[in-house]
Amino acid sequence: MVTTFFVFSVILGLAIYFTRNKTMNYALVILHLALLTTLNIHEYAHQDKLEDRFFRADSLGFIFFVVLTIISSTTLIHSYIYNEKRKESMRKIALHNVGFVGLITSIVGVLLSTHIGLMWAFIEATTLSVAVLIYHDRDRLSLEATWKYIFVASVGIALAFTGILFLGIAFQGAGNIDFTIDAIKQSAGQLDPIWLKVSFLFVLTGFSVKMGIVPLFNVDIDAKDVSPSPIGAMFSSALLNVGFVAIFRFYECFAQTSILEWMNKVLMISGILSIFFATVYLLKVQNYKRAFAYSSMEHAGIAIIALATGGVGYFAAILHLVLHSFTKASIFYQIGQIHRVYQSKHETHLGGYFKINPYGATVMLLALFSVLAMPPFGMFISEFLTFKALANKGHWFILMTMLVLLSFIVFSLTRKFLVLLFGEMPTHKKFSKNNGGIHPAETITQFILLGLVLYCGVVQPDMLKTYIEGAVKLLAVK
Amino acid sequence: MFSIITSIINDNEVTVNMMIVVFAITIIYASVAERVSTHITLLVLQGIVLFGIAVIELKHINFANLAFILSETLIFKALVIPYYLRRIVIRNKISKTVDTIIPMYYTLIIVSVAVVVFYIFAYSLNDTHLQIKYFTVSISAIFAGILLIMTHRGIIGHMIGYLVIENGIFLLSLAIGSEMPMIVNTAILMDILVSVLILGVFVNRIGSEFSTLQITKLSELKD
Numbered sequence: 001m002v003t004t005f006f007v008f009s010v011i012l013g014l015a016i017y018f019t020r021n022k023t024m025n026y027a028l029v030i031l032h033l034a035l036l037t038t039l040n041i042h043e044y045a046h047q048d049k050l051e052d053r054f055f056r057a058d059s060l061g062f063i064f065f066v067v068l069t070i071i072s073s074t075t076l077i078h079s080y081i082y083n084e085k086r087k088e089s090m091r092k093i094a095l096h097n098v099g100f101v102g103l104i105t106s107i108v109g110v111l112l113s114t115h116i117g118l119m120w121a122f123i124e125a126t127t128l129s130v131a132v133l134i135y136h137d138r139d140r141l142s143l144e145a146t147w148k149y150i151f152v153a154s155v156g157i158a159l160a161f162t163g164i165l166f167l168g169i170a171f172q173g174a175g176n177i178d179f180t181i182d183a184i185k186q187s188a189g190q191l192d193p194i195w196l197k198v199s200f201l202f203v204l205t206g207f208s209v210k211m212g213i214v215p216l217f218n219v220d221i222d223a224k225d226v227s228p229s230p231i232g233a234m235f236s237s238a239l240l241n242v243g244f245v246a247i248f249r250f251y252e253c254f255a256q257t258s259i260l261e262w263m264n265k266v267l268m269i270s271g272i273l274s275i276f277f278a279t280v281y282l283l284k285v286q287n288y289k290r291a292f293a294y295s296s297m298e299h300a301g302i303a304i305i306a307l308a309t310g311g312v313g314y315f316a317a318i319l320h321l322v323l324h325s326f327t328k329a330s331i332f333y334q335i336g337q338i339h340r341v342y343q344s345k346h347e348t349h350l351g352g353y354f355k356i357n358p359y360g361a362t363v364m365l366l367a368l369f370s371v372l373a374m375p376p377f378g379m380f381i382s383e384f385l386t387f388k389a390l391a392n393k394g395h396w397f398i399l400m401t402m403l404v405l406l407s408f409i410v411f412s413l414t415r416k417f418l419v420l421l422f423g424e425m426p427t428h429k430k431f432s433k434n435n436g437g438i439h440p441a442e443t444i445t446q447f448i449l450l451g452l453v454l455y456c457g458v459v460q461p462d463m464l465k466t467y468i469e470g471a472v473k474l475l476a477v478k
Numbered sequence: 479m480f481s482i483i484t485s486i487i488n489d490n491e492v493t494v495n496m497m498i499v500v501f502a503i504t505i506i507y508a509s510v511a512e513r514v515s516t517h518i519t520l521l522v523l524q525g526i527v528l529f530g531i532a533v534i535e536l537k538h539i540n541f542a543n544l545a546f547i548l549s550e551t552l553i554f555k556a557l558v559i560p561y562y563l564r565r566i567v568i569r570n571k572i573s574k575t576v577d578t579i580i581p582m583y584y585t586l587i588i589v590s591v592a593v594v595v596f597y598i599f600a601y602s603l604n605d606t607h608l609q610i611k612y613f614t615v616s617i618s619a620i621f622a623g624i625l626l627i628m629t630h631r632g633i634i635g636h637m638i639g640y641l642v643i644e645n646g647i648f649l650l651s652l653a654i655g656s657e658m659p660m661i662v663n664t665a666i667l668m669d670i671l672v673s674v675l676i677l678g679v680f681v682n683r684i685g686s687e688f689s690t691l692q693i694t695k696l697s698e699l700k701d
Binding site for chain 2: 129148161281
């Protein structure tokens with residue numbers, strides 16, 4: 001079934017590229033989403049079963065697969081609106097849709113792969129397909145961002161592949177090279193720890209481009225800023241999760257070896273530095289899209305620290321990323337509308353949004369509560385669990401540093417939101433007081449996504465808990 | 479003389495060793511090469527050396543896989559990609575010499591010292607399964623590639639650095655014996671080919687948009 005999905009995706013991708021009738025083109029993208037949903041249901045019924053030799057939906061892959069399906073559906077709606085409002089040419093729409101389908105397909109490959117070499121190849125495929133999406137506007141800024149993203153991501157992915165090869169050197173000592181996750185988990189304990197450490201370091205560096213954390217975070221911020229807002233939503237949710245899953249897979253492989261403590265330290269350093277840089281830039285930046293890109297970096301840092309802390313932190317890390325995906329996607333969709341109203345992303349050009357678009361402003365207000373992890377939104381639980389895990393393990397210094405940095409972020413984001421929602425209306429020429437032709441129905445998806453975050457915070461569904469606990473168990477089972 | 483050459487060719491280990499040394503020389507030479515065309519010629523040479531090593535080292539793997547890897551090295555690494563780079567250089571009227579941040583004399587010293595340090599590191603590991611020569615040269619190539627990217631101002635220098643990294647990784651994968659499934663091999667080839675093609679497309683666009691291919695011009699995106 002998984003291979004069939006890939007084959008059909010390639011055929012659909014080609015058909016989308018050559019179809020220059022708009023209705024037909026979007027019908028093909030919707031068909032692809034229908035295939036994606038079918039595969040998702042299929043994986044629900046075939047969990048933990050190996051399919052087509054290299055694919056399996058374990059709990060971790062399945063959770064993020066569901067997130068991907070939800071976010072892809074909502075992103076398609078907003079991409080359609082984005083292209084319609086800008087009266088884009090059919091060629092640009094076709095290219096955009098090919099990139100979109102390619103991105104979704106390669107993310108599915110990453111989530112379901114049981115072979116780390118194959119997973120690596122799919123991650124590279126995400127870089128190539130997302131490049132088309134970043135370059136959508138075809139101006140100097142998008143050219144610069146695309147060049148930097150492809151180049152740095154390619155170098156990063158090459159470094160990650162070097163990490164896989166180091167693992168191969170370690171395997172040579174054991175006499176048998178098998179890069180499936182199960183095989184690595186079984187024999188990692190007998191491998192030379194020095195190679196495992198070097199391997200993990202290279203892999204973390206390489207995949208940090210995808211997750212948007214230290215060290216290679218810069219190009220990710222540029223890409224989120226320049227790409228169309230709906231694609232920014234994919235960056236901050238589905239693609240960020242891809243980076244996490246890739247790092248988690250290696251962490252999972254080595255979790256039962258003597259390097260666990262060392263890995264935790266490295267992740268902790270990467271996580272706290274990510275929050276630090278996010279804080280510094282958030283205090284300085286005036287471009288709203290970049291601000292939310294740095295906010296994504298902050299949350300990715302929190303998830304990495306939660307993972308490194310262990311215990312209840314494992315649960316918190318996965319829950320945090322699931323809820324962050326929904327929150328940040330709705331913020332980026334809304335940023336698209338804000339840009340339509342003000343024709344700008346700059347702080348000095350924005351203000352009085354509540355008067356112009358009360359529905360959109362309500363979304364932003366709710367999103368502020370969610371992104372700041374205020375109760376009863378679900379991210380309060382995941383952040384609280386992270387703090388609890390840090391306290392339980394006695395990481396007081398990290399906990400205190402994190403709290404101080406987060407308080408700066410709370411200040412910076414709140415100020416930005418308040419300026420946007422209640423500040424004075426701008427007077428610049430491009431701004432018109434009509435609301436940019438925004439229909440209230442365009443905010444439905446944002447309310448649904450934020451509603452999901454709220455639901456997870458208040459009700460805490462058993463199903464989600466069971467799947468996250470299943471994913472955490474992957475770290476314990478050899 | 480002829481008999482010496484024949485005996486060298488017949489002795490696979492000696493041949494492989496020589497080719498690895500040639501590969502090492504190309505990376506050291508690349509650290510001081512001033513002309514873009516020299517860099518491209520060095521890439522061709524690296525592609526041929528990798529082809530030679532693959533012929534000898536991977537004889538035991540199945541034919542389809544071997545044919546694939548050989549065509550990857552000879553056709554793509556030694557012919558297609560260098561040809562494409564030359565076309566980019568001509569089309570965009572890229573300066574014939576490269577522009578570096580630090581004098582090349584320093585990069586030569588850094589790369590040479592790195593080769594020695596990596597050798598000592600590999601030797602000190604006492605790992606009987608580790609092929610020290612392969613390891614030293616491939617890691618040095620990855621390091622030299624990163625250094626090329628860091629020290630060159632021109633975009634073409636960055637692309638060359640990326641290709642040197644890819645060649646280093648390929649050499650490292652030969653040391654491990656390439657037990658990857660066919661699909662991963664395909665993906666790796668696609669990766670290099672597509673990234674170079676896509677990067678090339680963007681170089682052309684940057685060339686026409688910014689009228690210069692200096693990376694310092696790409697600095698409009700900031701906070």
